[in-house]
Amino acid sequence: MQKQITVALLISTYNWPEALDLSLSSVLLQSKMPDEILIADDGSTEETKIIIEKYKKLFNIPILHFWQEDLGFRKTLILNKAIAGAKSDYIIEIDGDIIIHRKFIEDHINFAIPGTFVRASRGYLSKKLSAKLVSKQVSKINIFNKNVDNFFSVIRIPFLWPLFEKKYKIKGDELYEIHGCNMAFWRSDAIKVNGYNESFTGWGPEDKEFIARLLNIGVKKRFLKLGAVAFHIYHKENSRASLAENQRLFKETIALKKVYCEYGINQYL
Template sequence: MRTVTLLISTYNWPEALELILLSVKSQTSMPDEIVIADDGSDQRTKSIIEKYQSIFKIPLKHVWHEDKGFRKTIILNMAIAKATSDYIVQIDGDIIIHKRFIEDHLKFAKENSFVRASRAYIDERTTKGIMKRKQFNLHAFSKGITNVFSVLRIPLMWPVFETSYKNKGNEVYEIHGCNMAYWRKDIIKVNGYNELFNGWGPEDKELIARMMNAGIQKRFIKLGALAFHLYHKENSRKMLEKNTELFEETIAKKLVYCEKGINQYL
Protein backbone atom coordinates (compact mmCIF):
# COMPACT_ATOMS: atom_id res chain seq x y z
CA MET A 1 0.00 0.00 0.00
CA ARG A 2 1.54 3.33 -1.06
CA THR A 3 1.78 6.15 1.46
CA VAL A 4 1.19 9.80 0.58
CA THR A 5 2.47 13.12 1.87
CA LEU A 6 0.57 16.33 1.27
CA LEU A 7 3.22 19.05 0.80
CA ILE A 8 2.02 22.63 1.26
CA SER A 9 4.25 25.62 0.50
CA THR A 10 3.38 28.82 2.35
CA TYR A 11 4.57 32.32 3.15
CA ASN A 12 2.90 34.74 5.57
CA TRP A 13 -0.74 34.00 4.75
CA PRO A 14 -1.95 32.10 7.82
CA GLU A 15 -5.63 32.79 7.05
CA ALA A 16 -5.33 30.92 3.75
CA LEU A 17 -3.29 28.14 5.35
CA GLU A 18 -6.05 27.57 7.89
CA LEU A 19 -8.62 27.21 5.09
CA ILE A 20 -6.35 24.67 3.39
CA LEU A 21 -5.99 22.67 6.59
CA LEU A 22 -9.76 22.70 7.08
CA SER A 23 -10.18 21.35 3.54
CA VAL A 24 -7.63 18.63 4.33
CA LYS A 25 -9.54 17.71 7.45
CA SER A 26 -12.62 16.92 5.31
CA GLN A 27 -10.82 14.57 2.88
CA THR A 28 -12.39 11.23 1.99
CA SER A 29 -8.85 9.76 1.97
CA MET A 30 -6.48 11.37 4.41
CA PRO A 31 -2.79 11.72 3.58
CA ASP A 32 -0.38 9.85 5.83
CA GLU A 33 1.27 13.11 6.78
CA ILE A 34 1.26 16.82 6.00
CA VAL A 35 4.51 18.71 5.52
CA ILE A 36 4.43 22.50 5.39
CA ALA A 37 7.28 24.16 3.50
CA ASP A 38 7.41 27.60 5.10
CA ASP A 39 9.56 30.20 3.29
CA GLY A 40 10.12 32.31 6.41
CA SER A 41 6.66 33.18 7.77
CA ASP A 42 6.22 34.91 11.11
CA GLN A 43 4.70 33.67 14.38
CA ARG A 44 1.13 33.82 13.07
CA THR A 45 1.75 30.89 10.72
CA LYS A 46 3.50 28.92 13.44
CA SER A 47 0.48 29.42 15.72
CA ILE A 48 -1.94 28.10 13.07
CA ILE A 49 0.24 25.02 12.52
CA GLU A 50 0.50 24.33 16.25
CA LYS A 51 -3.30 24.60 16.54
CA TYR A 52 -3.83 21.97 13.84
CA GLN A 53 -1.05 19.73 15.09
CA SER A 54 -3.29 19.16 18.11
CA ILE A 55 -6.34 18.53 15.91
CA PHE A 56 -5.01 16.18 13.22
CA LYS A 57 -4.44 12.52 13.98
CA ILE A 58 -1.70 12.40 11.35
CA PRO A 59 1.74 14.04 11.59
CA LEU A 60 1.79 17.73 10.65
CA LYS A 61 5.39 18.82 10.14
CA HIS A 62 6.53 22.43 9.95
CA VAL A 63 9.73 22.99 7.93
CA TRP A 64 10.87 26.62 8.19
CA HIS A 65 13.83 28.76 7.29
CA GLU A 66 14.61 32.43 7.79
CA ASP A 67 12.94 34.97 5.51
CA LYS A 68 15.61 36.12 3.05
CA GLY A 69 13.32 36.76 0.10
CA PHE A 70 11.63 34.32 -2.27
CA ARG A 71 13.57 31.06 -1.74
CA LYS A 72 10.89 28.55 -2.59
CA THR A 73 13.20 25.98 -4.22
CA ILE A 74 15.26 25.72 -1.03
CA ILE A 75 12.35 25.30 1.38
CA LEU A 76 10.65 22.79 -0.93
CA ASN A 77 13.81 20.67 -1.02
CA MET A 78 14.09 20.84 2.76
CA ALA A 79 10.45 19.80 3.14
CA ILE A 80 10.66 16.94 0.62
CA ALA A 81 13.70 15.66 2.50
CA LYS A 82 11.57 15.53 5.68
CA ALA A 83 8.70 13.70 3.94
CA THR A 84 8.52 9.98 4.72
CA SER A 85 5.87 8.80 2.24
CA ASP A 86 6.32 7.09 -1.12
CA TYR A 87 4.22 9.62 -3.02
CA ILE A 88 4.02 13.40 -2.66
CA VAL A 89 1.06 15.58 -3.63
CA GLN A 90 2.17 19.21 -3.74
CA ILE A 91 0.05 22.34 -3.44
CA ASP A 92 0.67 26.02 -2.76
CA GLY A 93 -0.53 27.95 0.24
CA ASP A 94 -3.26 29.64 -1.80
CA ILE A 95 -5.07 26.44 -2.82
CA ILE A 96 -8.23 25.02 -1.25
CA ILE A 97 -8.73 21.37 -2.14
CA HIS A 98 -11.89 19.41 -2.95
CA LYS A 99 -12.88 16.74 -0.43
CA ARG A 100 -11.84 13.95 -2.85
CA PHE A 101 -8.55 15.59 -3.81
CA ILE A 102 -6.20 13.10 -2.14
CA GLU A 103 -8.45 10.18 -3.16
CA ASP A 104 -8.23 11.24 -6.81
CA HIS A 105 -4.47 11.70 -6.78
CA LEU A 106 -3.98 8.27 -5.22
CA LYS A 107 -6.27 6.59 -7.76
CA PHE A 108 -4.43 8.28 -10.63
CA ALA A 109 -0.89 7.60 -9.40
CA LYS A 110 1.28 5.28 -11.48
CA GLU A 111 4.91 4.22 -11.19
CA ASN A 112 7.60 6.07 -13.18
CA SER A 113 5.38 9.09 -13.75
CA PHE A 114 4.48 12.47 -12.31
CA VAL A 115 1.16 14.28 -12.57
CA ARG A 116 0.09 17.68 -13.78
CA ALA A 117 -3.29 18.81 -12.46
CA SER A 118 -5.49 21.89 -12.83
CA ARG A 119 -6.92 24.62 -10.65
CA ALA A 120 -9.78 27.10 -10.89
CA TYR A 121 -9.38 30.75 -10.02
CA ILE A 122 -11.54 32.54 -7.47
CA ASP A 123 -12.03 36.25 -8.05
CA GLU A 124 -10.89 38.91 -5.60
CA ARG A 125 -14.28 39.77 -4.13
CA THR A 126 -15.26 36.14 -3.59
CA THR A 127 -11.89 35.33 -2.05
CA LYS A 128 -12.45 38.03 0.57
CA GLY A 129 -15.83 36.53 1.43
CA ILE A 130 -14.42 33.01 1.63
CA MET A 131 -11.67 34.19 3.97
CA LYS A 132 -14.17 36.00 6.20
CA ARG A 133 -16.54 33.01 6.44
CA LYS A 134 -13.77 30.39 6.56
CA GLN A 135 -15.53 28.63 3.69
CA PHE A 136 -13.68 25.59 2.37
CA ASN A 137 -16.36 23.33 0.84
CA LEU A 138 -16.14 24.70 -2.69
CA HIS A 139 -17.43 23.21 -5.96
CA ALA A 140 -17.58 24.05 -9.65
CA PHE A 141 -20.67 26.20 -9.28
CA SER A 142 -19.56 28.15 -6.22
CA LYS A 143 -19.80 31.90 -6.68
CA GLY A 144 -16.77 33.65 -8.17
CA ILE A 145 -15.17 30.67 -9.96
CA THR A 146 -13.71 31.92 -13.25
CA ASN A 147 -12.97 28.64 -15.07
CA VAL A 148 -15.63 26.11 -14.11
CA PHE A 149 -14.35 23.35 -16.43
CA SER A 150 -11.20 23.04 -14.32
CA VAL A 151 -13.19 21.98 -11.25
CA LEU A 152 -15.79 19.62 -12.67
CA ARG A 153 -15.16 16.08 -11.37
CA ILE A 154 -15.77 13.34 -13.97
CA PRO A 155 -13.45 10.35 -13.34
CA LEU A 156 -14.67 8.50 -16.44
CA MET A 157 -13.05 11.22 -18.54
CA TRP A 158 -9.59 10.95 -16.96
CA PRO A 159 -8.17 8.65 -19.68
CA VAL A 160 -9.09 11.18 -22.38
CA PHE A 161 -6.84 13.87 -20.90
CA GLU A 162 -4.12 11.49 -19.77
CA THR A 163 -2.96 10.86 -23.33
CA SER A 164 0.19 12.45 -24.70
CA TYR A 165 -1.52 14.82 -27.13
CA LYS A 166 -1.83 17.29 -24.26
CA ASN A 167 1.96 17.43 -24.13
CA LYS A 168 2.47 18.69 -27.67
CA GLY A 169 3.69 22.15 -28.57
CA ASN A 170 3.64 24.59 -25.66
CA GLU A 171 2.07 21.97 -23.39
CA VAL A 172 5.22 19.82 -23.14
CA TYR A 173 6.59 21.56 -20.06
CA GLU A 174 3.31 22.91 -18.74
CA ILE A 175 2.90 22.18 -15.03
CA HIS A 176 1.26 23.84 -12.05
CA GLY A 177 3.42 23.68 -8.94
CA CYS A 178 0.27 24.54 -7.01
CA ASN A 179 -1.24 21.13 -7.90
CA MET A 180 1.13 18.36 -8.91
CA ALA A 181 2.22 14.93 -7.69
CA TYR A 182 5.30 12.73 -7.98
CA TRP A 183 7.14 9.82 -6.39
CA ARG A 184 9.65 10.88 -3.77
CA LYS A 185 12.30 8.54 -5.19
CA ASP A 186 11.87 10.12 -8.64
CA ILE A 187 12.39 13.69 -7.46
CA ILE A 188 15.44 12.61 -5.47
CA LYS A 189 16.76 10.91 -8.61
CA VAL A 190 17.00 14.30 -10.37
CA ASN A 191 18.18 16.05 -7.15
CA GLY A 192 14.95 17.92 -6.48
CA TYR A 193 14.39 21.58 -7.17
CA ASN A 194 17.26 23.61 -8.62
CA GLU A 195 18.33 26.07 -5.92
CA LEU A 196 20.05 28.31 -8.45
CA PHE A 197 16.55 29.66 -9.05
CA ASN A 198 16.23 32.85 -7.03
CA GLY A 199 12.87 34.61 -6.89
CA TRP A 200 9.72 33.73 -8.84
CA GLY A 201 10.24 31.85 -12.08
CA PRO A 202 9.63 28.56 -13.87
CA GLU A 203 11.30 26.43 -11.20
CA ASP A 204 8.56 23.82 -11.48
CA LYS A 205 8.92 23.58 -15.27
CA GLU A 206 12.69 23.19 -14.98
CA LEU A 207 12.18 20.39 -12.46
CA ILE A 208 9.83 18.41 -14.68
CA ALA A 209 12.08 18.99 -17.71
CA ARG A 210 14.81 17.12 -15.84
CA MET A 211 12.36 14.43 -14.79
CA MET A 212 11.26 13.89 -18.39
CA ASN A 213 14.89 13.89 -19.53
CA ALA A 214 15.40 11.09 -16.98
CA GLY A 215 12.62 9.04 -18.58
CA ILE A 216 9.87 9.80 -16.05
CA GLN A 217 6.51 10.14 -17.80
CA LYS A 218 4.32 13.21 -17.50
CA ARG A 219 0.60 12.53 -17.09
CA PHE A 220 -2.32 14.94 -16.92
CA ILE A 221 -5.38 14.56 -14.70
CA LYS A 222 -8.30 16.70 -15.77
CA LEU A 223 -11.78 16.64 -14.17
CA GLY A 224 -10.26 15.25 -10.99
CA ALA A 225 -7.99 16.27 -8.09
CA LEU A 226 -9.85 19.56 -7.98
CA ALA A 227 -8.21 22.69 -6.56
CA PHE A 228 -9.40 26.25 -6.04
CA HIS A 229 -6.92 29.13 -6.25
CA LEU A 230 -7.52 32.06 -3.90
CA TYR A 231 -6.97 35.51 -5.36
CA HIS A 232 -3.81 37.40 -4.41
CA LYS A 233 -1.43 39.90 -5.97
CA GLU A 234 1.24 38.43 -8.24
CA ASN A 235 4.80 37.87 -7.05
CA SER A 236 7.62 40.02 -8.38
CA ARG A 237 8.86 38.94 -11.81
CA LYS A 238 12.23 40.72 -11.60
CA MET A 239 14.22 37.43 -11.67
CA LEU A 240 12.12 35.83 -14.40
CA GLU A 241 14.58 36.42 -17.27
CA LYS A 242 17.54 34.85 -15.45
CA ASN A 243 15.43 31.94 -14.19
CA THR A 244 14.05 31.33 -17.67
CA GLU A 245 17.63 31.04 -18.95
CA LEU A 246 18.25 28.22 -16.46
CA PHE A 247 15.09 26.48 -17.64
CA GLU A 248 16.08 26.79 -21.30
CA GLU A 249 19.57 25.47 -20.54
CA THR A 250 18.07 22.33 -18.98
CA ILE A 251 16.04 21.74 -22.15
CA ALA A 252 18.90 22.46 -24.54
CA LYS A 253 21.43 20.29 -22.70
CA LYS A 254 18.90 17.60 -21.76
CA LEU A 255 19.99 17.82 -18.14
CA VAL A 256 18.67 15.27 -15.65
CA TYR A 257 20.45 16.46 -12.50
CA CYS A 258 21.02 19.83 -10.86
CA GLU A 259 24.19 20.44 -8.90
CA LYS A 260 22.58 22.38 -6.05
CA GLY A 261 19.53 20.46 -4.93
CA ILE A 262 17.92 18.19 -2.39
CA ASN A 263 21.04 16.08 -1.74
CA GLN A 264 22.17 18.74 0.77
CA TYR A 265 19.38 17.75 3.14
CA LEU A 266 19.23 13.97 2.81
Protein backbone atom coordinates (compact mmCIF):
# COMPACT_ATOMS: atom_id res chain seq x y z
CA MET A 1 0.00 0.00 0.00
CA GLN A 2 1.37 3.40 -0.96
CA LYS A 3 1.98 5.98 1.73
CA GLN A 4 -0.26 9.02 1.94
CA ILE A 5 2.28 11.81 1.61
CA THR A 6 2.41 14.68 -0.82
CA VAL A 7 5.46 14.67 -3.08
CA ALA A 8 7.21 17.24 -5.25
CA LEU A 9 9.64 16.29 -8.00
CA LEU A 10 12.34 18.96 -8.06
CA ILE A 11 14.28 19.22 -11.35
CA SER A 12 17.25 21.57 -11.71
CA THR A 13 18.14 22.75 -15.20
CA TYR A 14 20.28 25.17 -17.15
CA ASN A 15 20.18 25.71 -20.92
CA TRP A 16 19.76 22.12 -22.06
CA PRO A 17 16.13 21.98 -23.19
CA GLU A 18 16.62 18.76 -25.17
CA ALA A 19 17.70 16.88 -22.05
CA LEU A 20 14.92 18.44 -19.96
CA ASP A 21 12.46 17.32 -22.63
CA LEU A 22 13.64 13.71 -22.20
CA SER A 23 13.52 13.98 -18.44
CA LEU A 24 9.95 15.30 -18.40
CA SER A 25 8.83 12.73 -20.95
CA SER A 26 10.02 10.00 -18.56
CA VAL A 27 7.97 11.59 -15.79
CA LEU A 28 4.87 11.27 -17.97
CA LEU A 29 5.34 7.48 -17.89
CA GLN A 30 5.38 7.17 -14.10
CA SER A 31 3.30 4.51 -12.35
CA LYS A 32 2.69 7.06 -9.57
CA MET A 33 2.69 10.78 -10.32
CA PRO A 34 4.14 13.37 -7.96
CA ASP A 35 1.73 15.99 -6.67
CA GLU A 36 3.72 18.76 -8.32
CA ILE A 37 6.81 19.32 -10.46
CA LEU A 38 9.22 22.11 -9.55
CA ILE A 39 11.62 23.31 -12.25
CA ALA A 40 14.61 25.10 -10.70
CA ASP A 41 16.00 27.02 -13.67
CA ASP A 42 19.34 28.79 -13.17
CA GLY A 43 18.84 31.34 -15.94
CA SER A 44 18.04 29.36 -19.09
CA THR A 45 16.93 31.05 -22.30
CA GLU A 46 13.48 31.01 -23.92
CA GLU A 47 13.95 27.51 -25.39
CA THR A 48 13.70 25.94 -21.93
CA LYS A 49 10.53 27.89 -21.16
CA ILE A 50 8.97 26.56 -24.39
CA ILE A 51 9.65 22.96 -23.29
CA ILE A 52 8.13 23.61 -19.88
CA GLU A 53 5.03 25.21 -21.39
CA LYS A 54 4.63 22.17 -23.64
CA TYR A 55 4.58 19.82 -20.65
CA LYS A 56 2.24 22.01 -18.66
CA LYS A 57 -0.37 21.07 -21.26
CA LEU A 58 0.45 17.35 -21.04
CA PHE A 59 0.41 16.90 -17.27
CA ASN A 60 -2.64 17.11 -15.02
CA ILE A 61 -0.49 18.19 -12.06
CA PRO A 62 1.06 21.63 -11.45
CA ILE A 63 4.42 22.41 -13.05
CA LEU A 64 5.99 25.43 -11.37
CA HIS A 65 8.84 27.16 -13.19
CA PHE A 66 11.28 29.00 -10.91
CA TRP A 67 13.69 31.13 -12.96
CA GLN A 68 16.47 33.54 -12.08
CA GLU A 69 18.72 35.73 -14.19
CA ASP A 70 21.85 34.05 -15.52
CA LEU A 71 24.60 35.55 -13.37
CA GLY A 72 26.80 32.48 -13.30
CA PHE A 73 26.35 29.08 -11.62
CA ARG A 74 23.92 29.79 -8.74
CA LYS A 75 22.20 26.45 -8.34
CA THR A 76 21.83 26.75 -4.56
CA LEU A 77 19.74 29.91 -4.89
CA ILE A 78 17.28 28.52 -7.40
CA LEU A 79 16.92 25.24 -5.50
CA ASN A 80 16.03 27.19 -2.37
CA LYS A 81 13.48 29.27 -4.26
CA ALA A 82 11.85 26.13 -5.65
CA ILE A 83 11.78 24.30 -2.31
CA ALA A 84 10.31 27.41 -0.67
CA GLY A 85 7.58 27.44 -3.31
CA ALA A 86 6.72 23.75 -2.88
CA LYS A 87 3.39 22.74 -1.36
CA SER A 88 4.38 19.12 -0.75
CA ASP A 89 5.73 17.31 2.31
CA TYR A 90 8.49 15.41 0.56
CA ILE A 91 11.00 16.52 -2.08
CA ILE A 92 12.50 14.14 -4.63
CA GLU A 93 15.39 15.91 -6.35
CA ILE A 94 16.88 15.13 -9.75
CA ASP A 95 18.79 17.03 -12.42
CA GLY A 96 17.38 18.01 -15.79
CA ASP A 97 19.71 15.53 -17.50
CA ILE A 98 18.19 12.51 -15.73
CA ILE A 99 15.80 10.00 -17.29
CA ILE A 100 13.81 8.09 -14.64
CA HIS A 101 12.45 4.55 -14.53
CA ARG A 102 8.64 4.35 -14.61
CA LYS A 103 8.60 3.21 -10.94
CA PHE A 104 10.94 5.99 -9.82
CA ILE A 105 8.42 8.15 -7.95
CA GLU A 106 6.59 5.14 -6.55
CA ASP A 107 9.85 3.69 -5.20
CA HIS A 108 10.81 6.93 -3.47
CA ILE A 109 7.36 7.25 -1.90
CA ASN A 110 7.42 3.67 -0.61
CA PHE A 111 10.92 4.17 0.81
CA ALA A 112 10.21 7.48 2.57
CA ILE A 113 10.41 7.54 6.38
CA PRO A 114 10.20 10.64 8.61
CA GLY A 115 13.48 11.66 10.22
CA THR A 116 15.57 10.42 7.29
CA PHE A 117 16.85 11.52 3.91
CA VAL A 118 17.62 9.22 0.98
CA ARG A 119 20.55 8.74 -1.33
CA ALA A 120 19.85 6.75 -4.49
CA SER A 121 21.97 5.82 -7.50
CA ARG A 122 22.12 6.48 -11.20
CA GLY A 123 23.44 4.67 -14.22
CA TYR A 124 25.49 6.39 -16.88
CA LEU A 125 24.56 6.57 -20.53
CA SER A 126 27.44 6.65 -22.98
CA LYS A 127 28.12 9.67 -25.15
CA LYS A 128 26.93 7.70 -28.20
CA LEU A 129 23.66 6.49 -26.65
CA SER A 130 22.97 9.88 -25.08
CA ALA A 131 23.32 11.60 -28.45
CA LYS A 132 20.96 9.06 -30.03
CA LEU A 133 18.30 9.46 -27.34
CA VAL A 134 18.50 13.26 -27.47
CA SER A 135 18.33 13.40 -31.27
CA LYS A 136 15.36 11.01 -31.44
CA GLN A 137 13.73 12.30 -28.21
CA VAL A 138 13.33 8.76 -26.85
CA SER A 139 13.31 8.23 -23.07
CA LYS A 140 12.85 4.44 -22.93
CA ILE A 141 16.11 2.64 -22.16
CA ASN A 142 17.16 -1.01 -22.32
CA ILE A 143 19.34 -1.62 -19.25
CA PHE A 144 21.17 -4.42 -21.07
CA ASN A 145 22.40 -2.03 -23.73
CA LYS A 146 26.22 -2.08 -23.75
CA ASN A 147 26.12 1.73 -23.68
CA VAL A 148 24.54 1.75 -20.19
CA ASP A 149 27.15 1.80 -17.41
CA ASN A 150 26.95 1.00 -13.68
CA PHE A 151 24.60 -1.98 -14.14
CA PHE A 152 23.87 -2.55 -10.44
CA SER A 153 22.46 0.97 -10.25
CA VAL A 154 19.93 0.43 -13.02
CA ILE A 155 18.31 -2.83 -12.00
CA ARG A 156 15.29 -2.77 -9.70
CA ILE A 157 14.91 -5.45 -6.98
CA PRO A 158 12.68 -4.06 -4.18
CA PHE A 159 12.91 -7.06 -1.84
CA LEU A 160 16.68 -6.46 -1.55
CA TRP A 161 16.33 -2.82 -0.42
CA PRO A 162 16.70 -3.68 3.30
CA LEU A 163 20.15 -5.20 2.67
CA PHE A 164 21.56 -1.79 1.72
CA GLU A 165 19.25 0.67 3.45
CA LYS A 166 21.26 1.29 6.65
CA LYS A 167 24.55 -0.47 5.92
CA TYR A 168 25.74 0.81 2.56
CA LYS A 169 28.12 3.79 2.35
CA ILE A 170 27.43 5.19 5.81
CA LYS A 171 30.92 5.07 7.39
CA GLY A 172 33.68 7.69 7.29
CA ASP A 173 33.68 10.07 4.35
CA GLU A 174 31.11 7.87 2.57
CA LEU A 175 28.50 9.09 5.04
CA TYR A 176 28.47 12.41 3.16
CA GLU A 177 28.24 10.86 -0.30
CA ILE A 178 25.04 11.99 -2.01
CA HIS A 179 23.86 12.60 -5.55
CA GLY A 180 21.81 15.75 -6.07
CA CYS A 181 20.62 14.07 -9.26
CA ASN A 182 18.78 11.38 -7.24
CA MET A 183 18.03 12.16 -3.61
CA ALA A 184 14.99 12.78 -1.40
CA PHE A 185 14.28 14.64 1.83
CA TRP A 186 11.46 16.14 3.87
CA ARG A 187 10.78 19.80 3.12
CA SER A 188 10.41 20.55 6.84
CA ASP A 189 13.90 19.15 7.52
CA ALA A 190 15.37 21.27 4.73
CA ILE A 191 13.81 24.38 6.28
CA LYS A 192 15.21 23.49 9.72
CA VAL A 193 18.78 23.71 8.37
CA ASN A 194 17.97 26.74 6.15
CA GLY A 195 18.10 24.80 2.90
CA TYR A 196 21.03 24.91 0.53
CA ASN A 197 23.96 27.15 1.44
CA GLU A 198 23.96 30.10 -0.95
CA SER A 199 27.59 30.85 -0.12
CA PHE A 200 28.27 28.08 -2.64
CA THR A 201 28.68 29.39 -6.17
CA GLY A 202 29.94 27.28 -9.04
CA TRP A 203 29.91 23.51 -9.18
CA GLY A 204 30.02 21.20 -6.12
CA PRO A 205 29.63 19.97 -3.44
CA GLU A 206 26.55 21.89 -2.31
CA ASP A 207 24.55 18.67 -1.94
CA LYS A 208 27.08 17.14 0.47
CA GLU A 209 27.17 20.26 2.64
CA PHE A 210 23.37 20.35 2.75
CA ILE A 211 23.07 16.76 3.95
CA ALA A 212 25.94 17.31 6.42
CA ARG A 213 23.72 19.82 8.21
CA LEU A 214 20.80 17.39 8.07
CA LEU A 215 23.00 14.77 9.70
CA ASN A 216 24.08 17.30 12.32
CA ILE A 217 20.47 17.82 13.45
CA GLY A 218 19.94 14.07 13.73
CA VAL A 219 18.32 13.24 10.37
CA LYS A 220 19.47 9.76 9.33
CA LYS A 221 20.82 8.74 5.94
CA ARG A 222 19.31 5.75 4.12
CA PHE A 223 20.49 4.28 0.82
CA LEU A 224 17.94 3.25 -1.79
CA LYS A 225 19.87 0.67 -3.80
CA LEU A 226 18.24 -1.36 -6.58
CA GLY A 227 15.30 1.02 -6.71
CA ALA A 228 14.35 4.53 -7.88
CA VAL A 229 16.40 3.82 -10.99
CA ALA A 230 17.74 6.85 -12.88
CA PHE A 231 19.88 7.28 -15.99
CA HIS A 232 22.34 10.13 -16.43
CA ILE A 233 22.61 11.62 -19.93
CA TYR A 234 26.23 12.16 -20.89
CA HIS A 235 27.62 15.70 -20.96
CA LYS A 236 30.96 17.42 -20.48
CA GLU A 237 31.95 18.15 -16.90
CA ASN A 238 31.11 21.53 -15.42
CA SER A 239 33.86 24.00 -14.57
CA ARG A 240 35.64 23.23 -11.28
CA ALA A 241 36.85 26.82 -10.82
CA SER A 242 35.05 27.30 -7.49
CA LEU A 243 35.57 23.78 -6.17
CA ALA A 244 38.40 24.54 -3.71
CA GLU A 245 36.42 27.22 -1.87
CA ASN A 246 33.25 25.12 -1.91
CA GLN A 247 35.16 22.16 -0.49
CA ARG A 248 36.46 24.40 2.28
CA LEU A 249 32.91 25.41 3.22
CA PHE A 250 31.82 21.77 3.20
CA LYS A 251 34.68 20.66 5.46
CA GLU A 252 34.00 23.59 7.79
CA THR A 253 30.39 22.45 8.21
CA ILE A 254 31.60 18.99 9.23
CA ALA A 255 34.36 20.22 11.54
CA LEU A 256 32.16 22.77 13.34
CA LYS A 257 29.08 20.52 13.28
CA LYS A 258 27.04 23.32 11.73
CA VAL A 259 23.27 22.87 11.64
CA TYR A 260 22.33 26.12 9.89
CA CYS A 261 23.75 28.25 7.09
CA GLU A 262 23.70 32.04 7.11
CA TYR A 263 22.36 32.50 3.58
CA GLY A 264 19.63 30.04 2.74
CA ILE A 265 15.97 29.34 2.20
CA ASN A 266 14.54 31.47 5.02
CA GLN A 267 14.62 34.64 2.90
CA TYR A 268 12.09 33.09 0.47
CA LEU A 269 9.58 31.72 2.95
